[in-house]
Amino acid sequence: MSNDEELKQKVIEWFQKHSKEGHTKFYMKDVVHDLCGQYEKRAIQKAMNDCTVDGTLKYWSTGSSTMFCLPENF
Amino acid sequence: MEDKTPMVDELEKGPWPSYVKELKRAAKKHDSVKDLIKVQERSFQRKMTQWKHGGIVGVKGYGGGVIGRYVQNPEEFPNVAAFHTMRVNHPSGWFYDTKALRTICDIWDKHGSGMTNFHGSTGDIILLGCTTEELQPTFDELSEHGFDLGGSGSDLRSPTACVGPGRCEWACFDTLGLIYDITKTYQMELHRPPYPYKTKIKASGCPNDCVAAIARSDFSLIGTWRDNLRIDQNAVKEYADKKFDIQRLVVAKCPTEAIELVKGKLELTHPEDCVRCMHCINLMPKAIRPGVDTGATILVGAKAPIIHGAVLSTVLIPFIKVQPPYTEIKQLWEKIMEWWDENGKTRERLAELIDRMGMPAFLKAIDVEPCPQMVNTPRANPYFFWG
Structure with a gap:
């Protein structure tokens, strides 16, 4: 598994774990905050965006601010 | 719900143009507009909005440009059950030819409600009322004709310029060229929301500031001159x-x-x-x-929220020459975004962050020396303490 794929997997795991705790939608900053000890901030942001392209994450927006969620929680 | 809409009809009275008249014309072509008028009547009766917002964001690969809107009672108003807004990025200075305008209107009549807003407060062309299924086909057809979506959500909103040298003899720099370049350069930031909240860049060619950059953008360039009138x-x-x-x-x-x-x-x-x-x-x-030694003043930190008070910009760079490829300006903006992205709380604009962390911390982070022009009214009060 490449580094990019590994990070995307970590991001999805993060969402799966936290989606069970009540919230289903998260800001990019929430994810970056938790994973930035292990990965570069830019790499995490890129991985999250890549996940939206391949459909493993979805954007959710109020129109003024944007969040991310798993497709099943959209 | 019955078809009578007496409260909405009131808005047709009077000598001025009425959007209700236009809605009724559009309703002959689009069932969604018929329902829209009824929804508005309902909202007047109940004195509260009948819309839910939040949800769908965009088309494939985009994190902005579409604002999800859903009616609260879809069983009663099925034609506006999903009534999303699309923001189409406007050309610099809002210059169109009639062919371009007809193209947009034809596409929108085909895929959406036919209702538009030229222009929204973001500066974009606003296409009001798209079903979820029609979002992608609308975008595809707009793209075929050279249009792109604008910003929404936590991204760089569509950069905006005044008409600049295109029509105005007072333009101190090429606002149109700069904003076109910025829009092209920061496509990622425009379409993939990476920031704590929204952010805006505006360019006004002279201090008349026709696009209200000083009041409505986190990063503004306003034309000025160093020599004399x-x-x-x-x-x-x-x-x-x-x-x-x-x-x-x-x-x-x-x-x-x-x-x-x-x-x-x-x-x-x-x-x-x-x-x-x-x-x-x-x-x-x-x-x-204006003089002949022209350029721009760079200001930061304006915002105009509905609930809390508006904030006007603060001078950051008193004078800068604005010439392609605009490297110095772009590098400065990137440094500011980096600092904001690193330190900003969710839904905290640049102005609020500067206020919270202090102007000295901000200037140090972006490597800009303080100067007298940063003081709001230097002759009246030289002792302005930041944070």
């Missing part, structure tokens, strides 16, 4: 000959008493005091013009 004394004489009261209307109203009328000649007696308010230029455009 250019005064054509022959034109001044023409104004005087036509009984234009130069002393009362222009000289007496100069906020810093920088100009005087001396023996029939208008003279900039205190050029160092001129604050570029544009008053004299606006009143005597044939006689007074």
